[in-house]
Amino acid sequence: MTVHSPEKTPDEARSSGESLRPPPHRSSSAQSPADRDADDDWDADQQDKTIVPLTRAEAERLFGPAVNRPSRVTPFRVVVAQMVLSLGATFMWWLWSSTPGSAALSAFLGGAVCWVPSALFAARLRRKGGTESIAAWMLGEAIKMAATVGMFVAIAVFYHDVKWLPLLIAYLVALKTYWIALALR
Numbered sequence: 339m340t341v342h343s344p345e346k347t348p349d350e351a352r353s354s355g356e357s358l359r360p361p362p363h364r365s366s367s368a369q370s371p372a373d374r375d376a377d378d379d380w381d382a383d384q385q386d387k388t389i390v391p392l393t394r395a396e397a398e399r400l401f402g403p404a405v406n407r408p409s410r411v412t413p414f415r416v417v418v419a420q421m422v423l424s425l426g427a428t429f430m431w432w433l434w435s436s437t438p439g440s441a442a443l444s445a446f447l448g449g450a451v452c453w454v455p456s457a458l459f460a461a462r463l464r465r466k467g468g469t470e471s472i473a474a475w476m477l478g479e480a481i482k483m484a485a486t487v488g489m490f491v492a493i494a495v496f497y498h499d500v501k502w503l504p505l506l507i508a509y510l511v512a513l514k515t516y517w518i519a520l521a522l523r
Contacts, residue, residue, distance in 0.1 A: 455482040
């Protein structure tokens with residue numbers, strides 16, 4: 339097995355049939371100083387490689403012309419879709435349940451457990467204008483999770499006629515809206 343020389347690019351090494359894999363690793367005590375230096379040189383060579391981003395033409399060739407199209411999916415559109423789906427689930431439970439009032443209300447609350455925290459997060463994103471740090475995003479997600487758990491607990495404590503099956507199904511339907519939004523991108 340051969341390792342490409344530092345002066346060749348990976349494409350040149352591939353075209354000449356050379357392997358790009360490092361030599362098999364041996365314990366440092368079994369390696370001679372020359373072998374350790376060669377391993378260090380190979381690691382340094384690999385670390386020096388810079389990642390070159392795709393040009394617009396390369397991205398279009400790989401992913402198609404729609405790659406430059408801005409996304410139609412926004413956080414508020416996802417929230418609106420969650421609301422519509424949860425209202426649809428509410429209507430379905432109202433039509434086909436033996437106890438339409440409590441089942442429909444439970445389904446509505448299940449959908450609301452999904453879209454209310456999402457709406458809070460979307461409003462927070464809009465207020466910040468997209469200039470947040472990773473820590474701020476994580477805090478927003480933590481607030482969203484706390485609101486979701488808090489709403490489930492509040493429903494369990496204060497709504498004694500809750501029908502858990504409609505509530506959980508409506509919650510899951512609204513939660514899967516993210517996947518639908520990703521597919522529509």
